[in-house]
Amino acid sequence: MSLTSLKLRTKIGLIVALMSLPIVILGWLYVSKSEEGVARARKEASGVTYSVAVWETIRGLANSALDDTATPATVLSTVPDLVSLGHEHDTAFGTEDAARAFNDALASYDWPRSHVPFDARLPQSVNFGLNLMAAVSNGAGIAVDTEVDHNYLGQALMSRIPRVLWYRVAITGKIREMSRAASVSVADLGLLKSQIALFQEASGGALDVLQVAKSHSADGRVEALSGQISAFAEAVPNFVREAETVTLAFEKAATPGNVDISGFMEATKAQAKASQALWHGGAETLTAMLGDYVASLRSALFTTFGVVLAAVIIALAASIFFSLQITRGVGRMIGYMQRITKGDYEFEVDGTDRKDEIGTIAGAVSVFRENGRQVAELTANYKGQADAIRLSQSVLELALDGTITDANDIFCRIFGYTIDEIRGKPAAMFADAAARESAEYKLMWEGLQRGEHVVGQYKRIGKGGREVWLEVSFNPIKGLDGKPFKIVQIATDITARRLQAADFEGQIAAISKAQGISEFSLDGKVLDANENFLNTLGYTLAEIKGQHHSIFVDPTYRTSVDYRMFWEKLGRGEYDTNQYKRIGKGGREVWIQASYNPILDMNGKPFKVVEYATDVTEQVRSAEALQAAVRESKEVIEAARGNDLTRRVPLDGKTGEIANLCEGINTLLDTMSTVVADMMEAATTISNAVAEISSGTTDLSQRTEQQASNLEETAASMEEMAATVKQNADNAQQANQLAASARGTATDGGEVVGKAVDAMSRIETSSQKISDIISVIDEIAFQTNLLALNAAVEAARAGDAGKGFAVVASEVRSLAQRSSGAAKDIKALIVESGAQVKDGVKLVNDAGTALTEIVGSIKKVADIVSDIAAASREQSAGVEEINKAVTQMDEMTQQNSALVEENASATRMLQEQAEAMHGRMSAFRLAEAVRAARTAIGDRLEARSVTKTPSRPAQPKKVAVAGGRNAQRLQSELHAAFESDADWKEF
Amino acid sequence: MAESQDLPSIGPNNGLDAAAALTRQFISFRVGDDEFAIDIMAVREIKGWTETTVLPNQQNYMLGVLNLRGTIVPIFDLRCRFGLGLTTTTRSHVVIIVAISGRLLGLLVDAVSDILTVNAADIRPVPDVDQPIDNAFLAGIIPVGDSMVVLLSLENLFANHGPANTAVAA
Structure with missing residues (x-):
């Protein structure tokens, strides 16, 4: 609990208590x-x-x-x-x-x-x-x-x-x-x-x-x-x-x-x-x-x-008295202030005459009360005005950044939102997207934020995308520092008015755009005409104003009873509507779909006639053109039915769909002509090709016979070759066996050498052991010598008593020296024998290496011989297969011969059929140009086949190839027609 | 130098005078190609080379010590003592244990050659050369056949290794 939350009375009590303590x-x-x-x-x-x-x-x-x-x-x-x-x-x-x-x-x-x-x-x-x-x-x-x-x-x-x-x-x-x-x-x-x-x-x-x-x-x-x-x-x-x-x-x-x-x-x-x-x-x-x-x-x-x-009681009593004095005054002031806070200004402030601090506070509170009362009166005045505006017009309150802070019911009703839906949202939500992004919108907001007043008509979007037109005044409200702190928008809904005006304007503009409008007096004089009307007839308004309507009609019709009757009818106030023929400037014929409407005055009498006319000249003209085109097309098709493909629909003066249709018919006829010409050409080409096949078949027959005799010779040669190869294979097999046995012998020699090396190595080991033993003997001799020396020393030290012993020691010493010498001799011998054994080992090893090399070489020889044997076997088999192939080739050649015969007869039949087709195609009459072109191609083909035929015997191979290729193409073309069997294809 | 009671003196002067009629025995040994000899009475034992325990901070010819049945005996490389370099020891090298001035020490030699029995009169004095210090190591020369054996004066050779001087020498 902090001190500030204590009441004054409590504080004084606390002080007294502290002082009494x-x-x-x-x-x-x-x-x-x-x-x-x-x-x-x-x-x-x-x-x-x-x-x-x-x-x-x-x-x-x-x-x-x-x-x-x-x-x-x-x-x-x-x-x-x-x-x-x-x-x-x-x-x-x-x-x-x-x-x-x-x-x-x-x-x-x-x-x-x-x-x-x-x-x-x-x-x-x-x-x-x-x-x-x-x-x-x-x-x-x-x-x-x-x-x-x-x-x-x-x-x-x-x-x-x-x-x-x-x-x-x-x-x-x-x-x-x-x-x-x-x-x-x-x-x-x-x-x-x-x-x-x-x-x-x-x-x-x-x-x-x-x-x-x-x-x-x-x-x-x-x-x-x-x-x-x-x-x-x-x-x-x-x-x-x-x-x-x-x-x-x-x-x-x-x-x-x-x-x-x-x-x-x-x-x-x-x-x-x-x-x-x-x-x-x-x-x-x-x-x-x-x-x-x-x-x-x-x-x-x-x-x-x-x-x-x-003393304590007195102090307490005094402090309570003083605190009551202070707190009562302060309490009264607090009461006044609370009343001011609640907006109650109708009271008198007691204690202003006091000389102490309470008196000063009372004076200040009195001033507050007076100020508050004046402010309240002013506020009530303004509030009344503001309420009046709020009741009659839509009011929207915005923060400076455009956030909606409040809106009245009228505003909400216009836009279809409730206040809770829009509060806190940006005002831009009412503007359409384009306006929101526009520079004007931004400028307007910047102006508002500077405190500028803005008035205007704006389109806004209500709930569900509904358009709303508003007459708006934006009023920035300025704070005490002169800076705006919020914006109040007061607006009137003018949507209905705007819509009606737009509706009328739009209708008239629409009619004016679509139709020609002209106004006439009852006696037929032109009063006014719109742009459409003038354009349709080719006049300017100045040229026709005041002229009679009759300048727009045929001179014959102008004087007719019907024309007079027409105006009389209008004069009676009856309207007339029809398709009319009118004459434009320079005598141009114009068709219009028009209604003549007498306009009645307030008494129900007509005082002028308004004509609403639509130019229908195009429709009338195109209907006529269509009829002509149908007639011409019919004639051409009739001719084609009679095999005459030379006739065409004239295209002069035809436009649009009709021209397209006629062109289509012409193209169809062209195509038919081309097809017929192509078929004739094809028949000619087939005829020529068949002739070539016929001569090729004859060649083929001769060459097949030649081939058969060659094959027989080949078969005989192959028989001989097979016998030779077989002999070869047998020899190789024998060589292989011999090589294997040689390798076995060489391997045995290698083992013997290995054993010899082992034996040498054992001799070496034994020599080493002997050498070691001799070293021991030498060592013993050395030690014995030392012992003998020691004995001699002892003997010498013993003086005369040791003399005999000295002799013995001397003997022992000489024995030791002799055994040492013998050991040294044996050692020398052993070393010598070791060196000789080493030489022997080296020689044996050399022999072993040589044998190993021999074994390797023999192995290689054996491998090669084995390879030769295998190759010979394969050769034998290969020759056998070649033999078989030659036999098969012989048989096939026989079959080919038979097929060539069949081929010749089929070729003859084909030639007959081609000639028949050519005759049928000739029934068609074709335009000369097409015919000429086709005939030229046919002649060229003819000429080529004729020039090539004589050179064939000179270059039989080339012709065979060229003829073969030609024949192949034809073969695929005619395959379906003649249903040739599979053997033909194989050839 | 104190005379040892059990050792006859083999000094260059008095040795010749006192033992004119006596035969004396010497152990001869080889160091390198040279033959040397010492009085057999100075020898306590002859043994094959065994590894010694090396002591730190010694003269280079001091090879260390051997434990000879409980007695610690210093072993000296005689070749090195003669300034001929250290001996590369093998099992065939020999150590001669001698008693000099009442203390034992071992001499490493290449091999023990023989026991010489010589008439005292046959011992020739060392020829006088210019270096008296080196000569002091030699007690005499014994002719053996055509060659000769140098008789060493062990007392002089190892005078610096007496017990009294060890500390100084070290």
């Missing part, structure tokens, strides 16, 4: 501090209680010792329960150790039932008690804070008076001990004296402190102890005097036992009583003072707490 904290600190003081005082009080118990115990101890029979239980009215007190307080005061020591000391006396003897142990035990008291005083904090009144009294009670007690006990104990002793030592006397002095000093100190305590006790409680203090003060010198007396007596007396110490004991008891009284009273006073102290702390605490509480 330190006061509360301070108060709390003070209270806790006071509580600490109280707790400390309580602790002191419990310490005093504990101390009283300790004191009582010590008193019990000391007083029990004073009387010979008394026990602590009898001395003390109530024996304090130190143990339970210890449990209660020891931990808090830190007095466990001291309490344990004292309790142990008490336990050794069978406390409190047994009498306490006055011996050296007593001062020590009392000392434990005093230690405990001092510890309790420290632990409870008694006599620590010198600021508080009871401090000095506490000091006196806890430390000073007990010290006096201890010295007293010590002195008493010493004197009693000495009185019982056989003799008195000087050391004891010195000790006693010093203790008396210390007692005196301690007593003086105690009294001093009590004096100070008295002066610090404002309420006079310590003053009340004056009786006890003075009794104590008196008892001190008394005790001292008695003690000194006894001491003197001890010094003088020979036997200490004779010294009377009863006076001293009395003084001791008196002193004990006085100090007891003082201490007891002091303890009560101290307790009371502690009570007072606690009460004073409490009252101070309550006072302070009250003051703090009152």
Whole structure:
């Protein structure tokens, strides 16, 4: 939650709370501090209680010792329960150790039932008690804070008076001990004296402190102890005097036992009583003072707490008052502002006369209210006007970029959209595509965006592509900075008006474009004529205006009754429509399809005649031309039916479809002529070709016979050749076998060589082994030599005793040398033999290589021979096949001969048929040109066949080829007609 | 130089005087083509060549040490000591273990030739040449048949390798 979302009142409350916080904290600190003081005082009080118990115990101890029979239980009215007190307080005061020591000391006396003897142990035990008291005083904090009144009294009670007690006990104990002793030592006397002095000093100190305590006790409680203090003060010198007396007596007396110490004991008891009284009273006073102290702390605490509480309450009340003052004023202003915000200006602003900030705000709010009221009035005025426009005209609101922001119902109705369909869309959606892309449209928008006003009529597209015409004014609305921020388009739908005007104009224009229109007075004078009419007749308007209608008609018709009747009919107001013949400028004949319409005035009387005419001259003329063409075509076709193909339809003056039709007929006749001529030519050509075939067949017959005899010779030659080839193949087979056996032998030789090489290699290995053994022998000889040398050395060192041994060593050495020499000889021999073996191996290897080469060569020879044998076999087979082929050729030649015969007879039949066809074709009469052309081709063919025939015997091969080719072409052409069999084709 | 008690002196001077009537024995050996000899009494053992343990930072003729039954014996290449280059050792090379001044050392030689028994009187002194230091290595010359054997003075030859001088030499 941020600070700005807090209400003013809350903020002020927060500030007050924050400012009160330190006061509360301070108060709390003070209270806790006071509580600490109280707790400390309580602790002191419990310490005093504990101390009283300790004191009582010590008193019990000391007083029990004073009387010979008394026990602590009898001395003390109530024996304090130190143990339970210890449990209660020891931990808090830190007095466990001291309490344990004292309790142990008490336990050794069978406390409190047994009498306490006055011996050296007593001062020590009392000392434990005093230690405990001092510890309790420290632990409870008694006599620590010198600021508080009871401090000095506490000091006196806890430390000073007990010290006096201890010295007293010590002195008493010493004197009693000495009185019982056989003799008195000087050391004891010195000790006693010093203790008396210390007692005196301690007593003086105690009294001093009590004096100070008295002066610090404002309420006079310590003053009340004056009786006890003075009794104590008196008892001190008394005790001292008695003690000194006894001491003197001890010094003088020979036997200490004779010294009377009863006076001293009395003084001791008196002193004990006085100090007891003082201490007891002091303890009560101290307790009371502690009570007072606690009460004073409490009252101070309550006072302070009250003051703090009152201050806080006052501060809160003040802050609430001020915050109410501020927030009420601000709240009222907020109320005014909210009313202004809601548009309510009819109120008076209170507090404008105030001098503070609220007053200033009120003044400003008052001005706001006045301004707001004026603005509201103006707005209402303009709104009324705008509403009026909206109710009567279509209104469209656009953003500057053309996006539709709003439109009224009228606009939506015109375009057929709902407002939701168009809001947010660009306004260009209403313009058609062409307009949208146009430069004008862009210019208009740029002008609008500059703030220019645009008015005009525009075509727009409504829903479903409907065209809408609008009278539009675009009104850029300018902001305070003078820049337009939106555009309001106000438009009126003028579609209906535009459509009607366009309809009329269009109809008239259409009629005018299609028809000639002329206007005449009732007496037939030309009043007006349109462009079409003038063009049709070839006049200008100036030439005919005012002229009579009769200039457009035939002179004969002009004077006829019919013409007069025609105008009379029009004059009666009856219309006339028909196909009329009219005369144009220069006497040109024009046919028109026209209606003459008398136009009636308001009284129903005709006052002029309007002629609507369409030029139909072309149609009339073409109908005539068609009739002529049909007639001519009929004549030509009649002639063709009678085999006369020379006639043609004249094409002069014919145009369009008719010309095409006539041309078609002519072309058909031309084609027929050509076909007939072609067929005649073909018949001639066939006739010639057949003659050639006939002579070719004769040639063929002769050559076939020649071929048959040649084939017989060939067959005989082939027989001989086959025998030779067979012989050849057999020889090759034998050579092959021989080569194979030679190869086997050579391979065996190679194996033998391999074995020899192996044997050599084994010899080499053995030699190597022998060599190794010899090396060992040599080594042994070497070692033996060394041993013998060592033996000789030893022998020499042994002097004379070793002489015999030296001889032996010498012998061994010579043996070793000899065996070494023998080994070396053997080694040389072995090396030599090794070299010889190596030579042998090399030779054997050479032999092996040679054998391998021989084997390879033999293998190659064998392969070649084998190839030859195979080739011979193949040759034999080939020759056999050639033989067969020759035989077959012979048979075929026989068949060919028979076929040539058949061929000759077929050729004769063909020639007859060709001549028959030629005769049939001659029945047609053809145009001379066609005939001449065809005849020329026929003659050329004839001439060629005639010139070539004589040269045929000279060049039989070439002619055969040429004739063959010709015959082949003819063969394919005539194949169907003569249904020749398959054998013919093979040839 | 301290005289060893168990070793007769073979110095060039006193050797000739003291042993005039005595026969002495020498071990002769070959280094290269030359024959040398040492007193047989100095020899402790003769053994075939075995690989030594090489010690770092030694003179080049110091081939390393051998463990001879627990005693570490330095082995010297005599050829190299004579300035004839290092010996290419084979199994037929021989090491002569000698005791010089109470310490053992091994001498690598090519082969042990023979044991010579010579009359002391037959030992010829070394001819005086210009280099007294080199001559100090030679104790004498023993003629054997037509050839002769050079008698070495081991004490002088390995004087620098005494125990006291090892540290200095190293």
